[in-house]
Amino acid sequence: MAEEMMNNKQIILKHYVEGYPKESDMEFKNNNIKLNVPEGSNVVVLMNLYLSCDPYMRSRMKNLEDSYVESFTPSYPITGCGVAKVLKSGDSNFQEGDLVWGMIGWEEYSIVTPTQSFLFKIHDKNVPLSYYTGILGMPGITAYVGFYEVCSPKKGETVFVSAASGAVGQLVGQFAKMLGCYVVGSAGTKQKVDMLKSKFGFDEAFNYKEEQDLDAALKRYFSDGIDIYFDNVGGKMLDAVLLNMKLHGRIAMCGMISQYNLKKTEGVHNLLCLIAKRICMKGFIVSDHFHLYPKYLEMIIPQIKGGNVVYVEDVVEGLENAPKALVGLFYGRNVGKQVVMVSRE
Numbered sequence: 001m002a003e004e005m006m007n008n009k010q011i012i013l014k015h016y017v018e019g020y021p022k023e024s025d026m027e028f029k030n031n032n033i034k035l036n037v038p039e040g041s042n043v044v045v046l047m048n049l050y051l052s053c054d055p056y057m058r059s060r061m062k063n064l065e066d067s068y069v070e071s072f073t074p075s076y077p078i079t080g081c082g083v084a085k086v087l088k089s090g091d092s093n094f095q096e097g098d099l100v101w102g103m104i105g106w107e108e109y110s111i112v113t114p115t116q117s118f119l120f121k122i123h124d125k126n127v128p129l130s131y132y133t134g135i136l137g138m139p140g141i142t143a144y145v146g147f148y149e150v151c152s153p154k155k156g157e158t159v160f161v162s163a164a165s166g167a168v169g170q171l172v173g174q175f176a177k178m179l180g181c182y183v184v185g186s187a188g189t190k191q192k193v194d195m196l197k198s199k200f201g202f203d204e205a206f207n208y209k210e211e212q213d214l215d216a217a218l219k220r221y222f223s224d225g226i227d228i229y230f231d232n233v234g235g236k237m238l239d240a241v242l243l244n245m246k247l248h249g250r251i252a253m254c255g256m257i258s259q260y261n262l263k264k265t266e267g268v269h270n271l272l273c274l275i276a277k278r279i280c281m282k283g284f285i286v287s288d289h290f291h292l293y294p295k296y297l298e299m300i301i302p303q304i305k306g307g308n309v310v311y312v313e314d315v316v317e318g319l320e321n322a323p324k325a326l327v328g329l330f331y332g333r334n335v336g337k338q339v340v341m342v343s344r345e
Contacts, residue, residue: 004111008033011106011141011322013072020261020330025061026078026323033109037090037193044094044119046110052133053326053338054167057231057259068285074132075106083122083132084110085345094121099345101132106322109344115149116289119126124301127343132336134167135300135311136143138286143171144288144296146252148281151228155180158222160241162208163232165192165312167337168254170200172230174309181228184221188332195297195335199310214240225249233258235266242270245279253283261330269335 012027014185015321034214035045054134056069057080064071072078082104086094091114094100102119103109112119122132134140146168147153158298159176176183183292185196196205204221211217218240224244231238234256245251259265274281303309314334316325329338 001287003034006035006109009319010077010344011077011319012200013061013074015074016056016063016071018263021058021061021324021327023327024180025048028238028320028323029333033111035087035109036135037088039092040303043111043113043283044086044089045088046104046112047087048082048084048104048108048342050130050133050137050343051081051104051274051322051340052081052137052167053329053334053340054139055255055257055260055329057326058257058330071320072263075100075137077107079103079105081138083129083137084273086303089160091266094119095293098122099125099129104303108319113201117178118287120182120293124297126185127301127304129337130313130341131311133314133339135171135304136297139167140300141238141289141293141296141335142254142286143168143175145292145301146230146254146284147172147228149289150252150284151230151250153179153181153228157181157227157231158225158230158246159183160218160222160226161185161202161230161232162237163187163255164196164202164205165200166232166334166335167234169230170196170312170336173200174226178303178308191335192328192332195312199312208237215243220245228252230254231256235259235268239270241306242273242279244267245277247277249277249279251279251281253281257317257330272320313339315339315341317341 010029017025060072083101086098098121099122099325126193158248159181161172163169183202184204185202193205197201229241229251232255235258312338319342
């Protein structure tokens with residue numbers, strides 16, 4: 001097979017990172033790539049369209065040991081969830097022209113093995129393709145699993161969501177409202193707080209940066225306590241929530257964005273509440289639950305098309321702007337799901 005050599009723009013991790021990541025920790029480079037499928041190989045050649053910026057990617061910038069996720073390799077492209085078009089395929093499950101989402105490189109073209117990259121074929125194209133980095137991709141199935149499977153919610157319960165305007169949090173709040181729950185979210189700006197109530201239908205929301213006493217803030221919104229806490233931040237917020245949980249409350253541990261940039265993570269001091277209140281606090285990894293993805297699509301796509309669930313994206317254009325977009329997550333610059341558009345289909 002003739003080899004097709006192409007220029008391939010990439011975002012490279014320069015070195016492992018301590019503290020808050022900087023744009024200078026990454027480098028925009030041009031490399032050549034051979035867009036061919038070796039004979040007998042099951043790899044697929046992809047043209048990347050959209051990239052997802054997600055908080056967990058910060059952890060991969062460290063030299064991790066005993067982690068559920070692998071570190072990025074310095075001097076190589078960053079990888080993450082994205083949407084792509086199949087250019088060539090050695091896998092019978094994928095054909096030229098197919099649209100897919102999964103783990104791809106931060107580059108214009110990627111050559112991947114479908115099973116290792118968790119590639120899913122996109123069948124419904126009557127929704128924005130960028131949604132497959134968010135509501136129809138990893139953040140969506142994360143919200144679904146964390147809320148319905150981990151928290152076992154019931155109608156009328158009280159639900160608190162931290163980082164509630166983000167890719168996962170905005171969905172958890174809407175799922176809870178669909179079930180008839182009372183829902184409160186926290187976010188870091190007035191714009192985001194207003195959006196939680198006006199666009200996503202949260203009953204209440206507050207700016208955690210304006211609260212000197214998080215325990216008092218939670219008591220203000222949950223006078224009788226919290227049944228379900230969907231945790232995206234950890235740290236001081238988790239500590240305050242533990243004091244305000246009801247008996248037999250459930251906590252889904254989804255993320256800890258407040259801790260990712262610290263050299264030494266903060267301690268949690270109110271763990272005795274887990275015993276006294278018989279609280280179930282459970283962590284989960286979404287890749288363990290990808291078998292539920294078809295079930296999730298059956299539920300969510302009609303809700304999107306019916307206008308019952310809305311989704312907010314913050315889209316930047318150009319691969320060269322991806323480092324700035326990723327770093328911005330940790331300063332709260334994004335409003336909604338942060339997406340990078342690499343190329344139009």
